Amino acid sequence: MARYTGPKTKIARKFGEPIFGDDKSFEKKNYPPGQHGNNRRRGKKSEYAIQLMEKQKAKYTYGILEKQFRNLFEKANRSKGVTGEVLLQLCESRLDNVVYRMGVSPSRRGARQLVSHRHITVNGEIVNIPSYTLKPGDVVGVREKSKSLEVIENSLANSSSVYEWITWNSEKKEGSFVAVPERIQIPENIKEQLIVELYSK
Incomplete structure (x- = not known):
């Protein structure tokens, strides 16, 4: 069964929030991973990079791989509601x-x-x-x-x-x-509109 099994704290540090729940290691090093993690002089991210980051965050949060996530988006896109909201509702209904x-x-x-x-x-x-x-x-x-x-x-x-x-x-x-929860009831810090924009390109 395919799923992400790599280091969790590294991923949490990449997104700047403990997406896998309480994490003592993240609390100690809540800056990006890598050699220059603490050096904040990183270039401005492109619109695509920001959208991609949001999609990756949602996938890691819910433990879903790309193919499944893409299928969920297609399903949400075909539904009558707001695509981004329906996408999160489908994730929550798993x-x-x-x-x-x-x-x-x-x-x-x-x-x-x-x-x-x-x-x-x-x-x-x-x-x-x-x-x-x-x-x-x-x-x-x-x-x-x-x-x-x-x-x-x-x-x-x-x-x-x-x-x-x-x-x-x-x-x-x-x-x-x-x-099925309303968007306001879902506590996850995910900007679903960015994911919709990314997939709609």
Whole structure:
């Protein structure tokens, strides 16, 4: 299964924000990576470079590779809504992202692993496809045999995030994907319009 497995802090430093979650190494070196990272006299970025950077940031944030991301954009482009907003909504509706948002895993990468290792159910059926798109009303839960897993217990104990479009029942270890989130409800710092401009060239 293709996904980015390289150094996370280096990528976070490139974008200047901890896109993979809390990162002690990033806090120590929150300047760009490389030999001249601390020397801020870098040339002005072109419009294309800024758009490309935003696209890369979105891809790394959600753990999606180029081909999948491009397909999501095509799908968003064909829909009736605002393309950039729909693109982010499609990313947010992915099963691995919702598992992460529910607090079952502390990171999207961990959530992806839980899904592919068959620990997660959708409407009572095991689904092991991280990119599975959830529909409003779908119930996402932890498989009965996996409820006592230490990684899941620890993550839920440390999770304090609450999102309006998701409900969570800690006793049953399951929650509902109530609705597709509005752009204003998505906390990610992504300028989706730049991605649309890049792909529309």
